[in-house]
Amino acid sequence: xxxxxxxxxxxxxxxxxxxxxxxxxxxxxxxxxxxxxxxxxxxxxxxxxxxxxxxxxxxxxxxxxxxxxxxxxxxxxxxxxxxxxxxxxxxxxxxxxxxxxxxxxxxxxxxxxxxxxxxxxxxxxxxxxxxxxxxxxxxxxxxxxxxxxxxxxxxxxxxxxxxxxxxxxxxxxxxxxxxxxxxxxxxxxxxxxxxxxxxxxxxxxxxxxxxxxxxxxxxxxxxxxxxxxxxxxxxxxxxxxxxxxxxxxxxxxxxxxxxxxxxxxxxxxxxxxxxxxxxxxxxxxxxxxxxxxxxxxxxxxxxxxxxxxxxxxxxxxxxxxxxxxxxxxxxxxxxxxxxxxxxxxxxxxxxxxxxxxxxxxxxxxxxxxxxxxxxxxxxxxxxxxxxxxxxxxxxxxxxxxxxxxxxxxxxxxxxxxxxxxxxxxxxxxxxxxxxxxxxxxxxxxxxxxxxxxxxxxxxxxxxxxxxxxxxxxxxxxxxxxxxxxxxxxxxxxxxxxxxxxxxxxxxxxxxxxxxxxxxxxxxxxxxxxxxxxxxxxxxxxxxxxxxx
Numbered sequence: 166x167x168x169x170x171x172x173x174x175x176x177x178x179x180x181x182x183x184x185x186x187x188x189x190x191x192x193x194x195x196x197x198x199x200x201x202x203x204x205x206x207x208x209x210x211x212x213x214x215x216x217x218x219x220x221x222x223x224x225x226x227x228x229x230x231x232x233x234x235x236x237x238x239x240x241x242x243x244x245x246x247x248x249x250x251x252x253x254x255x256x257x258x259x260x261x262x263x264x265x266x267x268x269x270x271x272x273x274x275x276x277x278x279x280x281x282x283x284x285x286x287x288x289x290x291x292x293x294x295x296x297x298x299x300x301x302x303x304x305x306x307x308x309x310x311x312x313x314x315x316x317x318x319x320x321x322x323x324x325x326x327x328x329x330x331x332x333x334x335x336x337x338x339x340x341x342x343x344x345x346x347x348x349x350x351x352x353x354x355x356x357x358x359x360x361x362x363x364x365x366x367x368x369x370x371x372x373x374x375x376x377x378x379x380x381x382x383x384x385x386x387x388x389x390x391x392x393x394x395x396x397x398x399x400x401x402x403x404x405x406x407x408x409x410x411x412x413x414x415x416x417x418x419x420x421x422x423x424x425x426x427x428x429x430x431x432x433x434x435x436x437x438x439x440x441x442x443x444x445x446x447x448x449x450x451x452x453x454x455x456x457x458x459x460x461x462x463x464x465x466x467x468x469x470x471x472x473x474x475x476x477x478x479x480x481x482x483x484x485x486x487x488x489x490x491x492x493x494x495x496x497x498x499x500x501x502x503x504x505x506x507x508x509x510x511x512x513x514x515x516x517x518x519x520x521x522x523x524x525x526x527x528x529x530x531x532x533x534x535x536x537x538x539x540x541x542x543x544x545x546x547x548x549x550x551x552x553x554x555x556x557x558x559x560x561x562x563x564x565x566x567x568x569x570x571x572x573x574x575x576x577x578x579x580x581x582x583x584x585x586x587x588x589x590x591x592x593x594x595x596x597x598x599x600x601x602x603x604x605x606x607x608x609x610x611x612x613x614x615x616x617x618x619x620x621x622x623x624x625x626x627x628x629x630x631x632x633x634x635x636x637x638x639x640x641x642x643x644x645x646x647x648x649x650x651x652x653x654x655x656x657x658x659x660x661x662x663x664x665x666x667x668x669x670x671x672x673x674x675x676x677x678x679x680x681x682x683x684x685x686x687x688x689x690x691x692x693x694x695x696x697x698x699x700x701x702x703x704x705x706x707x708x709x710x711x712x713x
Contacts, residue, residue, distance in 0.1 A: 186208075186268070187206070187207055187208060187209050187362060188205070188206070188359070188360075188361045188362075188420050188467070188511050189206050189266045189267070189321070189359060189361070190203075190204070190357070190359045190511075191204050191352055191357060191359060192357050193330060193355055194354050195355040198457040198459035199525070200527060201327070201460070201523045202325050202326070202328070202523075202525075203463055203521065203523055203524075204266055205266070205464075205466070205520065205522070206266030206323070206519065206520055207467060207511070207516045207519040209515050209516045209517070210237075211494065212569055213515075214517065214568050215518035215540040215578040216558075216562055216564040216566075216578065217255065217551065217558050217562035218254075218290070218558075219254065219255050219555075220251065220253070220294055221253055222250075222251060222556075223251050224249065227249070229246075229247035230244045230247060231247040231291075233284070233313075235284045235286070235287075236286020237286065242281070242282045242283075242284060243313065244282075245282060245283070245309065245312075245313055251294035251295060252295070252296075253553075253554060254290060255536065255554075255555045256536045256551060257289065257520060257522070257536065258293070258524075258536045258551075258553045260534075260553055260554050261297045261298070261553075262326055262533055263296050263298065263302055264325045264524060264534075264536075265302060266322070266323040266520075267289060267321060267323070268320075268321050268362045269320055269321075269362055270318075270321055270334070270360075270363050270364045270407045271318045271362075271407070272318060272336045272406045274318070275339055276336050276337045276338060276339050277317070277337055277340070278314055278316065278340055278342060279316065280314060280340065280341050281310070281313065281315045281343070282313035282316065283313050283314065283316060285316075285317040288306045288322075289322070291309065292305040292306045292324075298326045298328075299324045299328075299331055300329075300331075303324055303331060306322070306335075307335075310337075310343075311345075312343070314337075315335065315337040318336065318337070319335070319364060319407055321360040323360070327525055327530075328526050330352050331351050331352065332352065332358060332360060332366065333347060333348070334347060334348055334366050334403075344380075346406070347379065347380050348366050348369055348380070348402050349379065351377070352450075353451060356451040356453055356454075357424070357453075357454050357458060359421040359424045361418070361420035361511075362417040363403075363407065363413040363418050363421075364403035365403060367401040367402065367404065367450070383400075383402065384397055387405040392405040392406065393405045409447075412506075415442070415508070418447075418448065419440040419471075419476060419508070420509070420510065422436055422448060423469055423510065424466055425448065425452055427469070428456070428458055429452045429453065429455055430455060432448070436448045460521055460537060460611075461607070467519060467521065467543035468512045468543050468544040469510055469511040469512055470512055471508060472490070476510075478492065478507075478508045482698065485590075485695075486691045486692065486695040487590070487591045487593040489589055489590070489592040490510070490512070491589055494515070511543075512542055512543050512544040514585070514589070516541060516542045518538070518539065518540050518578075519539050519540075519541075519543040520536050521536075521548060522535075522536050522537070523536075528618070529632075531552070531553070531621070531629055531633050532621045532622060532632060532636070533553075534554075535550050535614075536550075536552075537551070538551045538644075540562070540577045540578040540581050541582050542585060545585035546581045547647040549610060549644050549646075550614070552633075552636035552637070552639070552640055554633040554637075557641070559644035559645060560575065560641070560645070561576065561580075561644050561648045562644055566578075580648050580651050580652055580655070584654055584658065587655065588658070594662070594667070595662055598657065598658060598661070599658075602650055602651070606646070617636075620635065661675055666687065667686055667687045667689055668684050669685050669687065
């Protein structure tokens with residue numbers, strides 16, 4: 166995701182430099198702990214300023230037109246006919262609980278059409294404003310590219326509502342050719358799925374119209390272009406339009422493997438050799454989890470760095486003295502002419518915003534749809550509840566509080582980044598303090614959910630607008646509370662870890678000096694493991710000597 170499309174070459178270069186961006190994790194309603202459909206998303210892009218977008222519901226006159234601007238670059242692409250009625254959209258969920266996320270897989274560069282009007286971001290937000298169900302959103306999106314052309318490169322979309330979730334993959338047809346080739350597969354209710362910047366739909370059932378939708382020329386176009394020559398039943402969308410290489414395997418498929426490994430141990434074991442490049446059989450599009458998966462489980466999964474697996478990045482030299490589970494970009498580097506790579510986990514520092522969408526069919530839409538939303542890296546943020554009928558963006562999440570080059574103390578994006586950038590260099594030393602505050606806040610919101618929604622239901626029975634207004638206020642309060650707590654956390658970290666020493670803490674407070682102006686503290690230095698590596702690398706250079 167998050168690339169600037171100028172030419173096919175520039176597009177692919179930006180795609181690689183931006184770090185194989187975005188991850189979507191999916192849970193069907195019978196696979197979830199509470200019967201909800203769950204979809205997560207991280208908007209990962211260096212330099213992108215994060216905020217919570219909002220499109221209010223509206224009525225439009227006959228003949229109204231809508232201008233389309235590329236979501237990444239802001240470039241004007243053209244106009245489309247506006248719908249007579251558009252629905253309220255907060256973030257990536259609309260008032261009917263329809264949610265759309267995405268990851269860019271790029272695919273064949275010759276299929277990019279820079280004359281198209283609909284980029285992938287505009288497809289998402291226009292479809293959300295026009296759709297009451299996931300299937301309707303698929304139709305809106307595919308009709309739009311057919312009529313106006315598709316501007317972006319290959320894209321995987323998660324498209325969900327309270328009853329079902331689909332993965333749709335789409336790629337253009339080349340310069341000046343309107344439309345796109347695409348396929349959409351419904352994820353079984355009792356399964357989980359994921360995609361992470363690599364096309365994941367291989368063979369699909371051409372005769373199952375209930376669970377598989379596709380462009381009529383999805384196979385014939387591949388034949389025409391020379392991408393495929395076998396029998397229709399053997400056609401693989403991924404192989405034809407996004408052939409796998411080692412980068413796609415290790416930077417992208419590995420994130421899907423990590424998710425499967427969390428909740429389906431047999432799948433994790435079976436496909437470890439695949440993501441290590443030692444076998445060719447691709448992972449399934451979806452699997453049954455070993456146990457029911459909760460919203461909190463997915464929040465934790467979005468914070469994953471391969472900890473405890475063969476791909477764990479917290480133990481080698483790249484993690485530094487404090488086991489930092491992050492690597493600076495670019496993902497690949499050369500030493501003496503040989504190319505190497507850094508792992509790319511689900512959680513990454515360049516995330517602008519992230520969410521875990523909870524969609525529930527057993528509740529009215531105004532109460533049932535919750536976008537658990539956070540700014541910056543999922544590992545370093547707080548997921549706060551944003552209800553889908555919210556009609557006012559919380560001040561701390563609003564566009565206009567600072568920007569990508571302007572810091573603001575009123576911007577949740579900058580507050581979370583400020584604290585995260587303090588923690589990363591001394592990660593293992595400081596992260597526990599952050600996680601204690603993070604867990605406390607998220608536990609509080611999770612524990613309050615039942616009571617808040619019971620109140621909202623009583624108001625809904627009186628007047629749905631009262632429920633909407635109540636949940637809008639609660640959304641704003643939760644966001645502000647989290648950011649205020651994070652400011653205090655930042656102040657605490659600066660004081661406690663000043664100059665590399667660690668001041669003592671008792672009952673959650675830094676211990677003040679009994680006398681004088683020097684607080685009691687500890688100087689933990691470096692771990693024995695790190696010091697051993699240091700001596701191994703430097704020999705006797707730093708060995709203490711006796712003077713003669």
